[in-house]
Amino acid sequence: MIENACRMCGRLLDQPSDPLSPDCGGDCWGCIGEIEAVGGYNPSLRAVRAEIAAGIRKPIADLPDDGGLDDDDWDDGS
Numbered sequence: 001m002i003e004n005a006c007r008m009c010g011r012l013l014d015q016p017s018d019p020l021s022p023d024c025g026g027d028c029w030g031c032i033g034e035i036e037a038v039g040g041y042n043p044s045l046r047a048v049r050a051e052i053a054a055g056i057r058k059p060i061a062d063l064p065d066d067g068g069l070d071d072d073d074w075d076d077g078s
């Protein structure tokens with residue numbers, strides 16, 4: 001078990017050479033960004049779409065055009 005790795009995909013976290021590796025609470029942005037984007041959180045959706053356009057991220061089949069959720073609408077459980 002690698003300590004500093006995403007719990008979902010095993011990617012090493014916080015690697016300067018990997019734009020999808022920022023640590024999002026134990027999981028990488030690559031995983032979290034996709035979940036949030038597919039879940040309809042617009043800020044993540046915009047970021048993920050830009051990453052796909054830039055070739056950083058693999059295309060996601062079921063990405064919504066507009067998630068319908070902005071910052072104020074997101075229920076983060078708090």
Ligand SMILES: [Zn+2]
Binds near residue numbers: 007010011030032
């Ligand atoms: Zn991951």
